[in-house]
Amino acid sequence: MSLPGVKVIPNPTFAELPDSYKLSAEQRKYYDDNGYFVIKELIDFASLYSYKQRFSQMAKGLVATAATIIKEPSLVEKKLNPEDYINKIQDIAYDDVFVQYAQNPRLLDVVSQLIGDDVTAVHSMIINKPPGTGRHPPHQDLFYFPFRPADKIVAAWTAIDDVTTDNGCLFVIPGSHKKETLYAHGNVPDSGKMFHGILDEDRVAPVGERVPLEMSPGDTVFFHPYLVHGSGPNVSKNYRKAITFHFANNHCHYIDVKGTVQEVAADDVMGVAKKKGFEIAYQDIWRYKSRLIKGVKSNL
Structure with missing residues (x-):
C-alpha cells in the first residue's frame, strides 16, 4: 500500500543474457581490418553496479586489497573525497568481485x-x-607487455558509466595495428607519470584520424595490442568509470x-618496485599480475 500522491515504481527485473556470444563473419573481418570493434550491451547492469560498488569500497578503504591505487596528483592536492582523486585501481584480477568480469561467459566467448x-x-x-583528469596520450598496449605473439593478446574495455567526448572517451586510429610497428614511447606533454605516450604522436596519431568511441554502460570494445589509441581529458562534471x-x-x-623500445617501460616499472624494496625481473612482475582464467596451465 502506498501513501497518497506517492508513485510506486516496481522493482526492476533483468532478463538473463545468454552465456554465449558468437561473432559474425562481418565482426571478425572488421576486427582484422580495423584492430577493434564494439559490442553493445555485452555486460549486464547488475554486474556493472557491483563493479562500481566495489570501486567505492576500495577507494574508501573499506576492503583490504593488494591492488595498486593510482591517484591524480593535481586532484589529491585539493583534499577531496577519495573517489574525487583516485584515477584507477590496477591489478584487480585477484579480487573476488572484479574477477567476475574476466570470468563472464559472454565476454570469455568473444x-x-x-x-x-x-x-x-x-x-x-x-x-x-x-572530473579534471587529464588525457591519456596515444599509445600501444603492447609497449608494456613482455610476451608474444601479439595476435594472441586482446583487450576488453567496458563502459560502466556513459562515456562521451566530454568526459574523456577512448579514441582509436583504425587499422594502425596492421603495420605491426611498436613505436617509441615516453613522457609527453599533458600526460601523467607512467602514462607513456607515442613520442611522434602528430605523425602516428594525427588528430584528424582519431575516431572517438562514445559508449553506453555495458558496451564493450575489444582491441588489438598494436592498435594506437588514447583518451581525452575529462572536462565534464561527471565520473567516467570503466x-x-x-x-x-x-x-x-x-x-x-632489453635493447628494444620497451626497455623504457621495464625500467620505469622496475624502478617503482625498487623504491618499494623489491628486486624483481620485469617478466616476474607480469607473472605476479597474471591469473589463469580458462584452459590448460599457462606459460604466463
Whole structure:
C-alpha cells in the first residue's frame, strides 16, 4: 500500500543474457581490418553496479586489497573525497568481485574466438577518471607487455558509466595495428607519470584520424595490442568509470625487452618496485599480475 500522491515504481527485473556470444563473419573481418570493434550491451547492469560498488569500497578503504591505487596528483592536492582523486585501481584480477568480469561467459566467448580457448588475464584495471583528469596520450598496449605473439593478446574495455567526448572517451586510429610497428614511447606533454605516450604522436596519431568511441554502460570494445589509441581529458562534471582486462593465450611466451623500445617501460616499472624494496625481473612482475582464467596451465 502506498501513501497518497506517492508513485510506486516496481522493482526492476533483468532478463538473463545468454552465456554465449558468437561473432559474425562481418565482426571478425572488421576486427582484422580495423584492430577493434564494439559490442553493445555485452555486460549486464547488475554486474556493472557491483563493479562500481566495489570501486567505492576500495577507494574508501573499506576492503583490504593488494591492488595498486593510482591517484591524480593535481586532484589529491585539493583534499577531496577519495573517489574525487583516485584515477584507477590496477591489478584487480585477484579480487573476488572484479574477477567476475574476466570470468563472464559472454565476454570469455568473444575473447576465445579472438585468441583461442586457453585464456590468462595478464592485466586488469578499473578506471574512475574523475572530473579534471587529464588525457591519456596515444599509445600501444603492447609497449608494456613482455610476451608474444601479439595476435594472441586482446583487450576488453567496458563502459560502466556513459562515456562521451566530454568526459574523456577512448579514441582509436583504425587499422594502425596492421603495420605491426611498436613505436617509441615516453613522457609527453599533458600526460601523467607512467602514462607513456607515442613520442611522434602528430605523425602516428594525427588528430584528424582519431575516431572517438562514445559508449553506453555495458558496451564493450575489444582491441588489438598494436592498435594506437588514447583518451581525452575529462572536462565534464561527471565520473567516467570503466573496467578493462587484457587477455593472452596461455601458450604465449616471454621475451627479453632489453635493447628494444620497451626497455623504457621495464625500467620505469622496475624502478617503482625498487623504491618499494623489491628486486624483481620485469617478466616476474607480469607473472605476479597474471591469473589463469580458462584452459590448460599457462606459460604466463
